Amino acid sequence: xxxxxxxxxxxxxxxxxxxxxxxxxxxxxxxxxxxxxxxxxxxxxxxxxxxxxxxxxxxxxxxxxxxxxxxxxxxxxxxxxxxxxxxxxxxxxxxxxxxxxxxxxxxxxxxxxxxxxxxxxxxxxxxxxxxxxxxxxxxxxxxxxxxxxxxxxxxxxxxxxxxxxxxxxxxxxxxxxxxxxxxxxxxxxxxxxxxxxxxxxxxxxxxxxxxxxxxxxxxxxxxxxxxxxxxxxxxxxxxxxxxxxxxxxxxxxxxx
Amino acid sequence: xxxxxxxxxxxxxxxxxxxxxxxxxxxxxxxxxxxxxxxxxxxxxxxxxxxxxxxxxxxxxxxxxxxxxxxxxxxxxxxxxxxxxxxxxxxxxxxxxxxxxxxxxxxxxxxxxxxxxxxxxxxxxxxxxxxxxxxxxxxxxxxxxxxxxxxxxxxxxxxxxxxxxxxxxxxxxxxxxxxxxxxxxxxxxxxxxxxxxxxxxxxxxxxxxxxxxxxxxxxxxxxxxxxxxxxxxxxxxxxxxxxxxxxxxxxxxxxxxxxxxxxxxxxxxxxxxxxxxxxxxxxxxxxxxxxxxxxxxxxxxxxxxxxxxxxxxxxxxxxxxxxxxxxxxxxxxxxxxxxxxxxxxxxxxxxxxxxxxxxxxxxxxxxxxxxxxxxxxxxxxxxxxxxxxxxxxxxxxxxxxxxxxxxxxxxxxxxxxxxxxxxxxxxxxxxxxxxxxxx
Numbered sequence: 114x115x116x117x118x119x120x121x122x123x124x125x126x127x128x129x130x131x132x133x134x135x136x137x138x139x140x141x142x143x144x145x146x147x148x149x150x151x152x153x154x155x156x157x158x159x160x161x162x163x164x165x166x167x168x169x170x171x172x173x174x175x176x177x178x179x180x181x182x183x184x185x186x187x188x189x190x191x192x193x194x195x196x197x198x199x200x201x202x203x204x205x206x207x208x209x210x211x212x213x214x215x216x217x218x219x220x221x222x223x224x225x226x227x228x229x230x231x232x233x234x235x236x237x238x239x240x241x242x243x244x245x246x247x248x249x250x251x252x253x254x255x256x257x258x259x260x261x262x263x264x265x266x267x268x269x270x271x272x273x274x275x276x277x278x279x280x281x282x283x284x285x286x287x288x289x290x291x292x293x294x295x296x297x298x299x300x301x302x303x304x305x306x307x308x309x310x311x312x313x314x315x316x317x318x319x320x321x322x323x324x325x326x327x328x329x330x331x332x333x334x335x336x337x338x339x340x341x342x343x344x345x346x347x348x349x350x351x352x353x354x355x356x357x358x359x360x361x362x363x364x365x366x367x368x369x
Numbered sequence: 370x371x372x373x374x375x376x377x378x379x380x381x382x383x384x385x386x387x388x389x390x391x392x393x394x395x396x397x398x399x400x401x402x403x404x405x406x407x408x409x410x411x412x413x414x415x416x417x418x419x420x421x422x423x424x425x426x427x428x429x430x431x432x433x434x435x436x437x438x439x440x441x442x443x444x445x446x447x448x449x450x451x452x453x454x455x456x457x458x459x460x461x462x463x464x465x466x467x468x469x470x471x472x473x474x475x476x477x478x479x480x481x482x483x484x485x486x487x488x489x490x491x492x493x494x495x496x497x498x499x500x501x502x503x504x505x506x507x508x509x510x511x512x513x514x515x516x517x518x519x520x521x522x523x524x525x526x527x528x529x530x531x532x533x534x535x536x537x538x539x540x541x542x543x544x545x546x547x548x549x550x551x552x553x554x555x556x557x558x559x560x561x562x563x564x565x566x567x568x569x570x571x572x573x574x575x576x577x578x579x580x581x582x583x584x585x586x587x588x589x590x591x592x593x594x595x596x597x598x599x600x601x602x603x604x605x606x607x608x609x610x611x612x613x614x615x616x617x618x619x620x621x622x623x624x625x626x627x628x629x630x631x632x633x634x635x636x637x638x639x640x641x642x643x644x645x646x647x648x649x650x651x652x653x654x655x656x657x658x659x660x661x662x663x664x665x666x667x668x669x670x671x672x673x674x675x676x677x678x679x680x681x682x683x684x685x686x687x688x689x690x691x692x693x694x695x696x697x698x699x700x701x702x703x704x705x706x707x708x709x710x711x712x713x714x715x716x717x718x719x720x721x722x723x724x725x726x727x728x729x730x731x732x733x734x735x736x737x738x739x740x741x742x743x744x745x746x747x748x749x750x751x752x753x754x755x756x757x758x759x760x761x762x763x764x765x766x767x768x769x770x771x772x773x774x775x776x777x778x779x780x781x782x783x784x785x786x787x788x789x790x791x792x793x794x795x796x797x798x799x800x801x802x803x804x805x806x807x808x
Contacts, residue, residue, distance in 0.1 A: 161764050172770075185760060186772075189765055204779065207778045211765075212765075323803075
C-alpha cells in the first residue's frame, strides 16, 4: 500500500531524511522509533504534505500513485491521515462543522455523495462508540481549550470518522498520562483492520505496550538502521538508543 | 482655493447647488446654514492626504469626476423590494432612492406607540424649528468637505424620535438605495435620531444598490440618546461595487445610556465612514463591532473617534478587517478619556487579515487619557492566515480555497456574536461568507 524508497528530505537546507526505505501493507502496524532529531516527525510531515519539506531524492507511492505529487487535501482524500503531535486550535470553527466539511470534501474528491446533516450525525454517534469525546467538545471550536488528552482523543475520533487507509500517528503518546494513553490506544486498536495500515511514530516504548506493532523500525540519522518485531522495542527500552548506534559503525559519533 | 483651481468635482457640485430646489428653502436659518457650508466647501474643496484624517485615502481621482445634481426620476424608478428585504427586520421602513424619499416603498403607517418617523423633506414643510440645532451646524474642520456638502445639499433623510419610556420592539429599517441612472449622480441624506429618556430602539441602516452605478452618496446622521436610553444600531453596507459612499455618523450618549453598534462593510469602490461618539453622561456605555471584507480595488476607510467625557463610562470596540486582491482597508480608532472622566473603561481591538500580497490594511489605535483610575486596553494587528491552521484543515481533506474561506469567516464571525437578532445575525454571516474569496 505505502512504498517509501530511498527517501531523502531536507528542511531549511538541512538534510533530515537520508535514504529511508519502508513498505507498509494493509492490515500492518509499523512502529517507527528513534531518538530526538532522527527524522521521525519529518517523515510524518513529508507523507502528509506539509510545506517546507523538500524531497531531494527517492519516491513514495501510495496504492501505485505518486504520493509526493499530491496536495495535502488530495492525500487525505486518497486515504492518508496524520494524527498530529500538536493538534492545532482553530477558534471560530465548530468541531462538528469542521469534521463534516472534511468528510464531505474527501467524499466529493472521490466522487462519492456528500452526507447531509442527519446522515452525518448518525455517523458521529456511531463513531463515538469507538472514541468517546463529550458532546461539549464536539460543539466547541476545534481543539480550542481542549486538554492535551482531549486533543489526542479528538484526533483519533477524526480518524474514526474519516476512515483512512493509512493512519500516521505522530508521537500521539507525547504529553499523555497513563489513563489518557490507554484511552487513545483503545481507540486506535478498535480501528485496526485488515484493510488499514498504521505508522506509529514514537520516542518511547510504552505506547507499544498498548498498541502492539507487527514491525518495529529504528530510525537514526535519517535512515532505518534496524528492523524487527515487537521485541526490538523492548530491547531498545532496555539498552537505549546508544545500543543501535553501537551496532552500526557508520553512526558512531553521529549526533542523536 | 481660487475659482481657477476648482476641480471638476467641486465645479459640478456647485452647479448642482445652484440648480437645487431643496425642501425647507425660505427658512432663514436653514438657507444661511446651507449657504455657509457651501461656501466653506467651495473655498476648501476636498481634503488631501497631508491632512491626518485623510492620510490613507486619496481623493485626487474623485476630484476629477463630475456628478449630476439630484435624480429627477428618483421618485419613479422601479426597485425590486427583494433588493433590500432583510430577515428579522420587518418593522417600519423608510426607503430612499438616490437620496429621495419613496413613500410607495416605505412602511410608516401604523407606527408603534412612542415612535415618530418622518422623512426630513416632510418635516421641513411643517414646523422646522425643532430641527434647527441639528441643521444649522457649521462644519469647521478642513476635512469635513463631505459633511459641508451634505449640509448644503441634503433635502431628505429621516427624522426619528422615540418618546421617553417607549420601547420599540420591531427594528426600524432605514434603506438607502443607489439606483442605476443615466449618469453618475450625487445624492445626500441627512438623518436626525433622538431617543428620549429610557427609550429603546433597534435601528438598521442599510445601503444597497439597485443596478450597477458609480454614484456619490453622502450621509450625515446625528443620534442622541437621552438618559437611560438604549439603542442597537446595525449597519449593512452593501452598496454598488463602483460607488462612492461617505458617511458621517455622530452619537451622543447621556447618563446611563447604552448603544451597541454593528457595522458590516462589504460594498462600494470608495467608502469612508466617520463615526464619532461622545459618552457625555455618567455611566454611559457603548459597544462597537465592525467588520470589513474587501476585494478587487475597494478602498474602505473607517475613522472612529470615541470620547469619554463623564464618570465611569465604558466603551468596548472590536473591529476586524479582511483585504484580498488589490483592496485597501483603513481603520483608525481614537479614544479620548477627557479630564474628569474618572473611572472610565475603554477597550479597542483591531485585527486584520491580508489575503493577498497586493492588499493593504492600515490600522491605527490611538488612546489619549487625561483622567484618573482609567482602565484602557487596545491592540491592533495585521497578519495572514495561520499556516498551521491551513495545513491542519487541508490534511483532513479540505481544499485550500475552502480552508482559507473557513478560516477567514471564523476570523470575522465572532464579532457579531452579541447581536441578539438571530435572523439578522445569520443574514450578516451569510453576506459575509458570500463576499469572501472563493467561499
